[in-house]
Amino acid sequence: MADPIAARPTPDRAGIRVICNDRSGRNSREREAIERAMEILGPGAELRHVKGRDIIPTAERAVADGAGTVVAAGGDGTIMAVASALKGSGCQLGVLPLGTFNFFARGYGIPEDPEAAARVIAEGHSEPIDLGTVNGRIFLNNASIGVYPAILKERETVYRRWGRRRIAAHWSVLKTFWRFTRPLKVEIEANGERRAFRTPLVFVARSAFQLEHFGLQGADCVRQGGFSVFIAPDEGRFGLLSDAVRLAVKQMRLGEDFEMICADKLEIHVKRSRQLVACDGEKFPMEGPLHFEMHRDAFRLILPGRDARDAA
Template identity: 85%
Template sequence: MSDPTAARPAPDRGGIRVICNDRSGRNSREAEAIDRAMKVLGPEAALYHVKGRDIAETARQAVRDGCATVVAAGGDGTIMAVASALKGSDSALGVLPLGTFNFFARGYGIPEDPERAARIIAGGHSQPIDLGTVNGRVFLNNASIGVYPAILKERETVYRRWGRRRIAAHWSVLKTFWRFRRPLKVELEANGTRRRFRTPLVFAARSAFQLDHFGLQGADCIREGGFAVFVAPDEGRLGLMSDAVRLAVKQMRLGEDFELICTDRMTIHLKRRRQLVACDGEKFTMEGPLEFEMVRNAFRIITPHHADEAVA
């Protein structure tokens, strides 16, 4: 009997729909990348430029229309929005990486070159994917509470004033660390135990590639089908800055700079009723408690043939 979850060609349901954030394609690099990819995909592929808030609904409509492949053209935020719409469907996810880091795509061996990525999409070779969720919201690489969502919030303010520059992003980190004075008081329930923490950051990772990139432990937790959960100690502002430096030089210390918990299900109980949560670089306000769980075989992702055993 054949394994229904084994890698196989994408089902012949018809058509490829490429969904791109309308902010993408405005600069020459992204416009050229999309154009090169569309030439490879050919006339059966239709390109949709939509506003960020409309990406998920556009992907859901593609599923309703019977598209065999729905392509997310963009960074991890765009991919996350499309993935959330494909959960439980028969449509396969194609990825055209246009982000800065592209951890999700790189974890599956999907090249950042648009023509090579498009050829993989056209080939239609797919494999099942497990997804992490927090309160039902899909995330691909990570979800967190504490200082990182605060950095994203501050970064928006800095970008509005100074523009989207790398130095502005670094400044938003330093500014947030300096102002961050109230660590979270949480109770974390996982693996049959419930523990209390006073912490500036709880970070649930689902990308083994990302952890390897930063020299962090925990990739085995992910490869075994769960989350690698990092809980930072409450060391104040100087401790946060020290941790940022250690992370940059890949010298984070297990047991000193963070505690690692491996689990496939977790509940975070909070003092606050509503909490800002970061998912793959996007932020959302959620009602507590925060329920983290895995969704097995959520849908299929198109990958290179050699990536059957890769885990993002």
Template identity: 50%
Template structure:
């Protein structure tokens, strides 16, 4: 994980400039402490900051932080490591690898992220054979991608429902049905148009915890809040035992999912 571009501590708050991956790294250190995390939205997508209702303009966000109030939230962990928005295996980590290569060559632009997604889908390889334990349920499935969401804001951006499950301290798990390049292109188009069909395109569940094993693998590339890393299997995903204290803009605490 890249270090934050800037991180300073003032009184009981930690101010952070960086993308969601950098924010997650600091959140891991602060969870369970009295220090409050204040985030300036200066990354590529800023899902976490936007989910906190922070203005996208940095100056406006800084003013909102100064006038804001602390609020405790529940965050997810992957094998003990804090994440804020999502965890994914399969096609999505490959998309991140392609995206980072594009960023290194041309700069960090959202359009490049979407083009990287398209290129990765066109190079799509074989699906994984996964064994999942969701709460007390066991499931075997052949799928090219598993996506676990903890951000109601990010879910709303792409159309799939699940905000109520997030508020109920659950995860929203998506298992892709599609097995071909053409199928994934169609799914990507439906995501853009916010017309994903939960029965036709993806299997959706809302567990409080899950474990994932992949046939024939001891470790696997994982996408964790936009950062790509390799982790040993099985993957164990659950809510962190300790709350994370964050700074919310004035009068926004009631709107947080």
């Protein structure tokens, strides 16, 4: 039997609701880009500026109001929040990238320029996509425990002082690595095995583009519908700093700088029952153990046609 989501060309809905993270569009350049994007989307599109905590309820309201397309205007965290509200709803997801890295948009060939991305949304070509989940919460690119949630906390401080710049993001990584001294004791159950690790970081990847961007292995595992799970060795702060440098120059070594597991389902057991988990740049406390599963055909994503993606 054909999958009903995959078989249906477009949802039986109408209208476009654009949800813009209030942190985005603050400078004049971003505001102008959003205004041009809205002109391209036309009079049937409605723009809502909301704070981060209001993104999910606003997206849920758009679904309840009968919007055919809900557009996330912001970074990967904003897109993740909107996507979580659309899962299984029949709504299409559009993306106007306004983030620091935009790994999700870039991975699907969506232009980083909001005006060009709006043209993609206006054309309306959509395809069903798979998403990863951890304890039922979806994520687009990655989920992790250990040092990365600490990096996000430091990044917020750096951004407040220096602005949302890529160099500021990299600086927050180095500062956190230097200060981090508490590795985790975890047991990972996957592919019929349960193994114990002492590690500062478990990183579960779902973006082939992000892996290739950093010169990491595992993209084939992601493309085949699984997770690439990276476990860093416990080598102290100098080992973390060394790994950060290798990551920056794309020379990370499988078996030396990290161990990798490929699986479409896994369970991570941590000593503490409550664990801080980073998902696409946002932090969430979760009860252990952590269950990772794939959600197939979660919703339809509006993206460039195949010819445009092949030409990019």
